Amino acid sequence: MVHALLDQGAVSExxxxxxxxxxxxxxxxxxxxxxxxxxxxxRMGKVHGGVFLARGQEALSVSIGLALKKGDVFAPLIRDTxxxxxxxxxLIDGVRTCLGSPLGPMRGRDGNVHRGRPRDGLLAMISHLxxxxxxxxxxxxxxxxxxITGTVGATCLGDGGTSTGAFHEALNQAAVEKLPLVLIIAxxxxxxxxxxxxxxxxxxxxxxxxxxxxxGDSVDGTDLSACLRVTAEAVDRxxxxxxxxxxxxxxxxxxxxxxxxxxxxxxPKLRLASLGRDCLKVAEAHLLEREWADAALLASxxxxxxxxxxxxxxxxxxxxxxxxxxxxxCALASKHLSEGHxxx
Ligand SMILES: Cc1ncc(C[n+]2csc(CCOP(=O)(O)OP(=O)(O)O)c2C)c(N)n1
Ligand SMILES: [Mg+2]
Numbered sequence: 481m482v483h484a485l486l487d488q489g490a491v492s493e494x495x496x497x498x499x500x501x502x503x504x505x506x507x508x509x510x511x512x513x514x515x516x517x518x519x520x521x522x523r524m525g526k527v528h529g530g531v532f533l534a535r536g537q538e539a540l541s542v543s544i545g546l547a548l549k550k551g552d553v554f555a556p557l558i559r560d561t562x563x564x565x566x567x568x569x570x571l572i573d574g575v576r577t578c579l580g581s582p583l584g585p586m587r588g589r590d591g592n593v594h595r596g597r598p599r600d601g602l603l604a605m606i607s608h609l610x611x612x613x614x615x616x617x618x619x620x621x622x623x624x625x626x627x628i629t630g631t632v633g634a635t636c637l638g639d640g641g642t643s644t645g646a647f648h649e650a651l652n653q654a655a656v657e658k659l660p661l662v663l664i665i666a667x668x669x670x671x672x673x674x675x676x677x678x679x680x681x682x683x684x685x686x687x688x689x690x691x692x693x694x695x696g697d698s699v700d701g702t703d704l705s706a707c708l709r710v711t712a713e714a715v716d717r718x719x720x721x722x723x724x725x726x727x728x729x730x731x732x733x734x735x736x737x738x739x740x741x742x743x744x745x746x747x748p749k750l751r752l753a754s755l756g757r758d759c760l761k762v763a764e765a766h767l768l769e770r771e772w773a774d775a776a777l778l779a780s781x782x783x784x785x786x787x788x789x790x791x792x793x794x795x796x797x798x799x800x801x802x803x804x805x806x807x808x809x810c811a812l813a814s815k816h817l818s819e820g821h822x823x824x
Contacts, residue, residue, distance in 0.1 A: 498772055504546055504566070504704055505763045508538035510785040511562035512760055514571065517789050518578055522739045528580055529591015534559035536734030537666050539759035540699075542566045543707035544634050544664050547715040551628075553619045555603040555612035555635035558593045559666065559733075563636070569602055571792045581799045588802035603635075610637060610646030613663060617650055620659045632718045634662040640671020642688060643679050651724065655692045660718040662725045664711065666701060668733040669755070673745040685728045694724040701731030702757040705766065732756040 515533045522531040534541060537559045545566025548554055554567045561574065576584025577595045585595040585604075596604025603615055616633035623631050641647055642665060654661040667685055669676055682688065689696025695717060699710040707729065714725035732755050736743040750756050767773040773781075 498770075500546065500708060501704065501763075502767070502772060504539075504542045504708060505760075505767060506781050506785070507542045507545075507566050508562050508704070508760055508763065509782055510571075510788065511538050511542070511565055513782070513785040513789050514565075514574065515561050517793060518574075519739050521578065521793070527578055527591055529578075531578070531739040532558035532592060532737070533735045533739065534561045536732055536758060537668065537701065538562040539704040539707045539763065540664065540666055540701045540711075540729045540731065541636070543704070543711040544636065544662065544715075546708070547662075547711045548632060548634055551601065551631050553601045553603060553616055553631065553633040555605065555616050555633075557605060557608050557612070557636045557638070559638075559668075560636055564602070567602060568600065569597065571788060572796065573597070575789075575792050575796045576799070579793075579796050580802065581796050582802040583799050584796075607646075608638065608641065610641045610644040610650065613637070613647060613650035613661070614653065616661060617654050617657070617659055620654075620661060621657070624659075630719060632660045632662060632715050634664065634715070636664045636666060638671060639665065639667040639669070639676050639685060640674065640679055641665075642685055643671075651688075651692045651694065651726070654724040655694045658721075658723040660721075660723070662711070662714050662718050662727065665726065665728045667728055667730050668701075669731075669750055670733060670737075670746065672737045672741075675745075675747075686726070689726040689728075692724075692726075694726050695722060696726040696728065698728045698730070700755075701729030702755060702759045702762050704759060704763045730755050731759070734758060 511534065515535060518527070518531045519533060521527050541560045541563035545554065545563035548567060554563065556563050564574065565571070573585050573595055577586050577590055578592060580588040580591060582588040585597065594605050596602050598604070603612065605612060606615065612635045616635045620633045637647065651663065665685055667676065671679055684698070686696045686698050697710050697714060699706050701707060710727055714727050718725050732750050764778060767778065
């Protein structure tokens with residue numbers, strides 16, 4: 481699934497590797513512009529919740545979103561703005577959730593990221609710390625019991641999330657049952673302010689793959705080409721019956737844990753290291769070097785992303801606020817909300 485903005489124009493006519501790269505890059509730009517807008521709305525006091533950004537993680541996130549197909553299942557986390565858009569989530573879902581619009585998937589109940597579109601395979605996030613792996617497992621089990629074949633379920637996790645019991649139980653279960661699960665780990669060097677050497681003692685998070693008996697692969701999370709290739713290969717292996725796939729990407733979170741956090745604890749040497757590169761800048765250099773785009777084209781793509789985001793934000797800002805007298809306090813999981821609600 482591809483965001484509507486990128487369905488238009490010449491991009492879809494460009495041959496495969498170049499076309500996929502450009503599509504991914506434009507989704508990364510859209511995600512970055514959207515995240516920057518969320519940050520600005522937060523600073524204006526317009527957001528009644530936290531704002532958690534994905535700066536530096538767009539290449540990895542967009543890659544798993546694009547690697548999946550219609551019918552697959554995706555459970556994104558807080559740093560998956562790009563993956564959500566790549567999987568087909570409309571821009572307006574995120575903006576309505578962030579601004580508390582009652583017309584959004586959360587009906588104004590959530591100020592940030594717990595939205596989903598279950599009917600489209602986009603699962604609503606419970607927690608950032610491993611809870612979604614077992615939910616994806618359950619969905620894949622349901623597919624198996626219903627005789628639905630050829631689908632893959634993917635979710636993402638941070639380095640810190642790999643230290644939880646939820647991670648252990650779910651990855652072990654997926655391995656035993658040989659589920660077509662793809663688990664993408666963004667090793668962004670910190671869990672909130674806790675550095676990786678205070679989180680785990682193994683050499684690399686990739687070591688955890690052999691511990692559970694699953695296939696593992698590593699990737700430079702700042703390199704879009706590598707992320708596209710490695711995630712697509714992992715999805716293919718899972719689809720072809722290879723069982724769970726663990727992908728460990730090395731990168732740096734180029735922002736605070738949330739907009740309330742100045743990330744002052746991040747070691748300066750990490751920002752200067754290769755893993756501290758901005759994946760968007762790396763992708764731009766790649767596009768220019770291969771002459772797939774020039775500076776003017778890059779600027780026009782960015783302008784289009786800004787315009788798309790501004791239009792959606794203006795639309796949502798004209799929508800009514802939640803009305804407490806019309807609130808029925810139904811649990812979000814009740815049927816008409818999770819399955820039948822018209823997301824508009
Ligand atoms: C059970 C639980 N404990 C603590 C938190 C608060 N919390 C949310 S994300 C996070 C850190 C996660 O770190 P990591 O897994 O590395 O992901 P990153 O934020 O780096 O993407 C913490 C402590 C939580 N949401 N749930
Ligand atoms: Mg982390």
